[in-house]
């Protein structure tokens with residue numbers, strides 16, 4: 001199957017309900033209402049830093065797409081909105097443009113339409129495993145130049161690769177290769193999952209290599225479910241996808257996992273569906289959060305700006321009602337955890 005068809009399939013399937021599996025466990029986090037916040041709503045300040053770069057809000061547009069006509073149009077729309085709201089934007093895997101230079105424009109539209117906000121380049125762990133050192137360095141430099149990236153994200157997507165019809169479940173040597181990426185990039189390295197979460201053990205192994213971990217937890221878009229829906233010929237892969245679409249660490253638990261073992265910058269993603277979910281992610285210990293599927297859907301429906309404005313309003317309201325004037329104060333607000341998250345924290349001996 002052609003890579004172009006796969007990219008467009010991902011866009012269509014991700015925007016349908018069948019891609020949304022389980023819960024990210026934000027219902028397990030209750031922020032305590034502050035009836036006497038002693039601030040005015042207008043004072044709530046969302047400005048913060050994204051890996052050192054000043055941004056207007058603690059959230060951005062997650063890694064999604066590129067490589068086809070449709071993906072190029074979506075990237076241009078997402079980039080315009082990112083620029084307008086002063087928030088960071090990731091692009092989807094740039095591998096397609098490195099093997100097919102004629103589709104580079106579908107990523108370049110991001111730097112053209114969002115010249116002033118931090119942009120994040122993207123490559124996948126399977127490419128790290130397959131490329132030699134010299135070639136990998138070249139790919140990293142080209143991916144960064146293509147969008148004038150402030151940082152580069154490497155995605156870890158083992159579950160997707162194992163159920164994908166044309167998947168490449170090769171992860172041997174990836175940790176060492178991440179060091180090459182970091183050296184070649186000369187800018188922040190984000191290591192991210194794509195919907196199955198990151199544990200404290202993995203976070204500890206990434207310490208000193210990754211400048212940021214993006215948890216990409218379970219409970220939102222499931223690439224296992226998406227690949228399962230794409231698989232026509234292989235009953236085995238269809239069955240694998242059905243069994244494993246429930247596999248992963250819910251995002252709220254993954255934030256606690258990473259926070260307990262990693263002192264670097266922490267990004268929450270996976271199943272964040274409102275500014276309130278995002279506020280809970282920050283209260284749990286994330287510095288920043290990203291949303292993907294809801295913004296893709298909003299872009300396809302022509303209501304992207306309204307959606308971003310809504311997320312901002314929800315986030316500001318969470319801060320006002322907890323008496324947090326700044327993003328730093330939001331990290332400290334009182335909260336209660338539900339039994340599943342509390343049990344997870346206890347069994348895994350996490351500090352959260």
Ligand SMILES: Cc1cc2nc3c(=O)[nH]c(=O)nc-3n(C[C@H](O)[C@H](O)[C@H](O)COP(=O)(O)O)c2cc1C
Nearest residue numbers: 014063064092093155194220221270271291292293
């Ligand atoms: C259509 C689509 C394509 C994606 N492609 C990529 C990708 O190329 N690289 C990547 O790192 N993550 C990719 N992701 C995963 C997202 O970055 C994110 O980790 C995941 O969708 C969970 O967030 P969500 O629940 O808010 O959608 C993609 C997500 C979507 C919806």
